[in-house]
Amino acid sequence: METNLRPVIxxxxxxxxxxxxxxxxxxxxxxxxxxxxxxIRETSWANIRDRISVGHFDVAHMLxxxxxxxxxxxxxxxxxxxxxxxxxxxxxxxxxxxxLWADMADAGADPSxxxxxxxxxxxxxxxxxxxxxAPLLHFGVVHPFSGHAYELRYxxxxxGIDPDRDVEITVLAPQVxxxxxxxxxxxxxxxxxxxxxxxVDAGTGRIATYxxxxxxxxxxxxxxxxxxxxxxNPETLASxxxxxxxxxxxxxxxxxxxxxxxxxxxxxxxxxxxETCLAALSGQIRLGPATTKSVPGFLTFAGGATAAPMPAHxxxxxxxxxxxxxxxxxxxxxxxxxxxxxxxxxxxxxxxTGVSTDNVIEMFDGVRF
Amino acid sequence: MSDELSILVIDDNKIxxxxxxxxxxxxxxxxxxxxxxxxxxxxxxxxINPDVIVIDLENPNRDQLEHMFQVSRAVxxxxxxxxxxxxxxxxxxxVDAGVSAYIVDGLKRERVKSIxxxxxxxxxxxxxxxxxxxxxxxxxxxxxxxDRAKGILxxxxxxxxxxxxxxLRRTAMNQSRKIIDVAQSLVIASGLLGD
Numbered sequence: 001m002e003t004n005l006r007p008v009i010x011x012x013x014x015x016x017x018x019x020x021x022x023x024x025x026x027x028x029x030x031x032x033x034x035x036x037x038x039x040i041r042e043t044s045w046a047n048i049r050d051r052i053s054v055g056h057f058d059v060a061h062m063l064x065x066x067x068x069x070x071x072x073x074x075x076x077x078x079x080x081x082x083x084x085x086x087x088x089x090x091x092x093x094x095x096x097x098x099x100l101w102a103d104m105a106d107a108g109a110d111p112s113x114x115x116x117x118x119x120x121x122x123x124x125x126x127x128x129x130x131x132x133x134a135p136l137l138h139f140g141v142v143h144p145f146s147g148h149a150y151e152l153r154y155x156x157x158x159x160g161i162d163p164d165r166d167v168e169i170t171v172l173a174p175q176v177x178x179x180x181x182x183x184x185x186x187x188x189x190x191x192x193x194x195x196x197x198x199x200v201d202a203g204t205g206r207i208a209t210y211x212x213x214x215x216x217x218x219x220x221x222x223x224x225x226x227x228x229x230x231x232x233n234p235e236t237l238a239s240x241x242x243x244x245x246x247x248x249x250x251x252x253x254x255x256x257x258x259x260x261x262x263x264x265x266x267x268x269x270x271x272x273x274x275e276t277c278l279a280a281l282s283g284q285i286r287l288g289p290a291t292t293k294s295v296p297g298f299l300t301f302a303g304g305a306t307a308a309p310m311p312a313h314x315x316x317x318x319x320x321x322x323x324x325x326x327x328x329x330x331x332x333x334x335x336x337x338x339x340x341x342x343x344x345x346x347x348x349x350x351x352x353t354g355v356s357t358d359n360v361i362e363m364f365d366g367v368r369f
Numbered sequence: 370m371s372d373e374l375s376i377l378v379i380d381d382n383k384i385x386x387x388x389x390x391x392x393x394x395x396x397x398x399x400x401x402x403x404x405x406x407x408x409x410x411x412x413x414x415x416x417i418n419p420d421v422i423v424i425d426l427e428n429p430n431r432d433q434l435e436h437m438f439q440v441s442r443a444v445x446x447x448x449x450x451x452x453x454x455x456x457x458x459x460x461x462x463x464v465d466a467g468v469s470a471y472i473v474d475g476l477k478r479e480r481v482k483s484i485x486x487x488x489x490x491x492x493x494x495x496x497x498x499x500x501x502x503x504x505x506x507x508x509x510x511x512x513x514x515x516d517r518a519k520g521i522l523x524x525x526x527x528x529x530x531x532x533x534x535x536x537l538r539r540t541a542m543n544q545s546r547k548i549i550d551v552a553q554s555l556v557i558a559s560g561l562l563g564d
Contacts, residue, residue, distance in 0.1 A: 044431040050469065054461045075435070076471075077460060144436045170411070171436035173429035326439075 005036035011048050012061035014270045016193045017088030017221045021061050024247035033243040045143045053079045062224030065317040069145040083222035084345040085241050086307045091299035093196040093210035096188035101206035115209040115364045119159030140172040140189035150320040152190040158365045193280035200286050207287040219313050238349035245303030252301040257281045305355045314341030375400040377419035389491045422471040423488045466492040511549045518552035521559045
């Protein structure tokens, strides 16, 4: 029996949204599709990129903009890649230190995390700090080519804050963000769960706003695969996506929240308390010590059409790369991006027809793409 | 600019870092700096201003390092690339060994290659050493378990040490199992029975 299974090696970073990949391996979804899925935990996104480039991994759990950055040769050791499926939507938040939150609250920041209001309050605080000659506020993101970087920048810029001039933005590993906040090395950060809840629970941070409010139902992690591997193994890729789709449906079922949290909390996976995982899985977000908010879709796992990448998603990420000086705009690149984020392979693997693929993106400030 | 290359080795594992340092010094590189403390990495690097950076792949600060190279404000000279992109063999060997290297733009590839090769071989030697150490540890633990199993048999069946060992070995052979597995079962069972 086992000898008939096709081996697939997947790299992942220990985060809540590695749940689909983890569940596919742990709950038998991969095996049911004839795949022996082997997971390898990694410590940095650079390692994920390097190891998929040299062929250590067949596929990987990746930041949505990574396959674009890799294909457009914007990082070292880059190879052409595809993002044929979404592994998670939403799930990030922007946390600020309790001291910064106190200043923002004085400036009228909405305690329930409305991004327009909290952004305006932050702009006020920054203007006052500038007048007082205080040093720039320091923010952290997990990678230069990440949804986190673009969400933080978008939120800042929408409030009239220049992310390159009015604040300092640096890159830190997700698991050390809360410590850096406590140590005063950061005033705020944008990171995936559970690393926002961790700071709130520790009493050092306050969630100012979150991804679902900034860009509702937006892609966060994708299945990353090299173009070479995708072209050489179309059937294995299709089976794998069916397995992930079934796993995503299982992860999305509230009945399974507790079991999923217990699995993810294991020392060989996230190595954190299961309770910390539950906030985002259940959508009951503790914004501050006394403010819990129900955020439907805070972190979404879904099979079906929701997991299909859309060219518009890819174009939004590419536009942010151009906007922030990481890439030069070109029509050729835009075509590549549409191919990288094409839903075709996924929809055909799942046998889904009649899905609209020309969706419109609407941001919290009303800007449409 | 002096001809001497300054090499920064970033590694959380102090022992491995010093093994690499020694290797580089033996190869004639005098300016080798070790960093194991990850706080204020940006400031440390801009102060050291290295020509080559060698970092272990287990280090979660790799993403921070790469970001720093992109916004070269933090570092006085532009730093780029994981050796040379075209040299896929070196890259694979490095990733296999668990190390990555970044070099200052424009530095001669041949000079960097020897540094990277040294780091790769030292990384490999270190992981071999770690594996051997682990084997020795397991072996010691195994031997203790077998001794305990022998003790249990000697007490409960009145056997000599040699007879107890022979019994363990015979049982293992009859059941096509390893002696250590039989010994472990016996120790666990004996614990359950309140021996």
